[in-house]
Amino acid sequence: MSYKSNLFVFLFIGLIFSCSPKTENLFEADIIIYGGTSAAVTAAVQAKKMGKTVLVVSPDTHLGGLSSGGLGFTDTGNKSVIGGLAREFYHRVYLHYEQDSAWKWQKREEYGNMGQGTPAMDGANRTMWIFEPHVAEQVFEDFAKENNLIIYRDEWLDRENGMVLENGAIQSFQTLSGKTFQGRMFIDATYEGDLMAAAGVSYFVGREANSVYGENWNGVEVGVYQHGHYFQDSISAYKVPGDPSSGLLPEISDQAPGINGEGDKKLQAYNFRMALSRNPDNLIPFAKPENYNPARYELLARVYASGWDETFNKFDPIPNNKTDTNNHGPFSTDYIGKNYDYPEASYERRKEIILEHADYQKGLMYFLANDPKVPQEVRDEMSKYGLAADEFTDNGGWPHQIYVREARRMIGNYVMTEHDVLGVKEVPQPVGMGSYSLDSHNTQRFVTPGGFVQNEGDIGVHPKQPYSISYGTLIPKKDEVSNLLVPVCVSSSHTAFGSIRMEPVFMILGQSAAAAASLSIDQKIAVQDLEYEALRKVLLEEKQVLEQ
Template sequence: MVERSNSMQARHADVVILGATPGGIGAALAAARRGRKTIMIEATPYVGGLMTSGLGMTDIHSLDAAGSVFREYASNVLNHYIETYGPESEQVVHCRQGLRFEPSVAKTIFARMMGAESNLETIVSHELVSVEKEGDSLTSITVRPMGGGSETVYRADVFIDATYEGDLAAKAGVPYSLGRESRDEWNEEYAGTLYQNFRTKEVLPGSTGDGDDRIQAYNFRLCLTKNRSNQAPFVKPASYDRNDYASLTEDVSAGRVKGFSEVCNTVMIPNGKTDTNNYHYCLCSTDLPEENQDYPEGSWAVRDRIVKRHREYIQGLLWFLQNDEELPEWFREDSRQWGHAADEFEDTDHFPPQIYVREARRIHGEYVFTENDARRAPGLGRSPIHYDSIASGDYGIDSHATRKREPIGQNIALEGFMAIGFLTEIYQIPYGSIVPQRVDRLLVPVAVSATHMGLGTIRMEPCWMQIGYAAGVAADVSLATRRHVRDLSVDRLQDELLADKQVITYLKDEPWGTETSKAVQYFGARSFFPGYEAHPDEDVTVAQASQWIAISRLLPGGKQLPCLPATAAILPAGADMGPKAPKQEPTPEQYWTDQPYLTAAMARRWSQVAARVMNAPQGEWFAGEKETVTRGQFLNALYGFLRTARQH
């Protein structure tokens, strides 16, 4: 990485990415691995966003809906702890298959993954100054060192805005939203003004569902420890204001708060450290509602002021918990067990450098992802199906508070602080949500096109990382096919993503990463399955196979697909067919009622004709001694023919 522009004032790359967040890293790895010259530019001195800045407890339920680059990252984390401490070590147990990690480990893993790519260059400490467009097409961006210095122009064929704030999209003229939509705008049940008891999920009076411009609260994800030998003390900031925290004394007296970890949520990660977050049941924790309103559209000077306020607020909170004399001694003693992990964030006084921007701008894209896209679709056994799915998400919709403590919250709720994980399903993320309106040659995988409620589940780093990866693959497909990212073949993009083991359709009964899973996921995005099960090991009926062929003729590459033979009793050429009395044989209806399942012999005949007319290899899809064909086998063959045709 370099920290100053070189003497060259204009540079060109295939793909230029703004923002070295996990979403940006995912995009950069995807593009660079496909041979594209890729430059990633970051405003801060740090790479990795929140994942290297304290967020060590991965916000997904499991790896089931994750694929490609995030699985690779998690595998690298697990291998790090195995190789460093041994396979039976407590560190391996605490890393939970790579889903929990220390900030320094995340930094090491990302550096290793990025350093392996010769086509990738990362430039840090540079800010966006301006953009150039030809008509609607973004053609270049100009950046300069954060501390001042000469400007450099970067031209590219595809740009990717992976910033948390959507800065490049905004500068390029992409329309966007801030704040919260009302219930009525997108028919979202939990949108707008809401007071919820976070424990019971009961909705309280005052929940009018009105929209507004409020931004959910930010904080920092701290890395703390009880290990005295690796502890740096909490520091009282010069701006300390006890009034910020005084309400906690009453909470403690009333029994609403019973210790340090009921103010600061201390989730354990390896080596006795924590990912310390806001405690969701405490009304005065590390979040700072209302004081981030100017951040999304603010200059860097404005943002720095807001970051400083949040940092000093949290420093003051930690000092208060250990030292305020109105807190009981037992509480202060409990708090004094904790300190910053001394071997983390050593260049920033053990405090994470990146503020947690949970939400900022949300672009207006070709599709707007809403609360309803992550809930059970009426009439289906799953979330809504998206033809253009590029990734899957698995985190309950939530939002942090948008208002400070107030009487209407009844010492139970902060307005805007809500979660409906009990209603959230594993969902698909459509390509249209990262394709902005009005501006071409640009993809936006982090500040995606979503409502406040929709972003409430997408906004998790593993999800952003996978969407970023899809954006990087889309950039490559755009370049390879010489089509704008807006106009590229979604099917071709999905072929590439599935080849890289991205999960575009989650299914309970098809293991991740198999050959059949590619076909099943692809057709899952074509509404072949009404729920989360494809039943790939069940025998396929001729009725189902015929229907699938008919639908597939409408898909790119499928117009030449032949019908199934009208009978399973066709003799090979050269065999004498007579004597034969067709009128004495069963009717077609009776014939297929008696023989409802597709036979392997019939499937082989069909695939031989399909391979010939589509100029494709026949494959061994129906080889073996089994007389019937499974659903997975037939879909695998069908997908193979479509994919081959699209590559021609």
């Protein structure tokens, strides 16, 4: 698109803003942000800081996504590269826990102060990286209140008929409630990338073959064990051990895993990051689900019978005698192979998938606490835990956000690959940094030729140093959409996204995306035509860290 056509698009949008009749269900702003994630909030705050009107249209009721949805044991990597509003978020968490009133269920001195690589509470830098879900949500709500953010909650994009484009630019979109949101710039800050997809932007779901980008860790990875999430002993996959005619145990696929290095449409597993409590006055015991069937956890019973004893290794401590409990081991809270259709599924089907994951995980917790096939010492310890009663209080203590580790990924102006993350090549036009390992959870559970069960897809390759993330990862190709930025479902390969997909990085990229959107409005240009040096100047002023 030429400069003249870009200018026409912006003049056209401006004409709509100045002349269109106001209706009850039409809402206008310079920047429309779709999503309620941590990236959505930082994007909205940055837009307001740059003098733009902004509306947040969130399908979620709660702000913060996974940051307030149970992921309190933050995956940070090298904390020195976390700047801007992301660092401000962790500073505010620190200020909260500096108050004596914050320590209701535990004495401050009893908290172990253990974080990922550094202390949870970093007094020297006045940041805290580990927190309770409700504390994170309150910080996001404070951001919203202080910046007078207008947020429309429980508003779902009409994915089939709601998008209006003109000359390669989004004019507006409609939600299922009938509201129309009209803007100059749009930001898709969802985990799923629904706005991006509805606008016709190219994307990928699954794992690329290694050959696509010349990578080593993409595609199928049978026999690659980089964490402890695999079956270490020969455990039969069949209901009657060693007898294929008896049929497979539950939760095992009957499909071959594929050839190493080949691509597929499979996704790393989802789960819920539960906030568990050990305080008897602040816990909800694990209830027996209505459709509970202990047979579906027989694999775990066999893991225990083999001598495995790492049940509590990822019950990571967060303040007030609680844990952020994550997947650990060969059979755990990850519901492997049950999310493949989630990214592009209808809203109704997504709700079914989320319910299936919740039923599986709730049943697992009940099994761990009660089943006689679980070692007595494990059951005794599990009996001390329950869902934290003061978290997710409108949902019975259960997290309101499923952990969408990966869904759609844009194929945009620049595709980040493992070569960028591992420092093999220089990243152009940096707008933020990452540092976490190439991290993917298991993608499938299958039967080996010998009749044993095994997992596949788990990788954990550490970069030697932090890496920059390119502006090109936030923007579509220019011939697709000229006024959209995507700070969550960024343009990257499966392996690169395994590192980028951390909540602090999403906050960083949300802020940078809003800065780019604001400058593009000022200059009346497409986001692809924005002069990088102008964006860089603003980001450095906002204390973003762009390179080391």
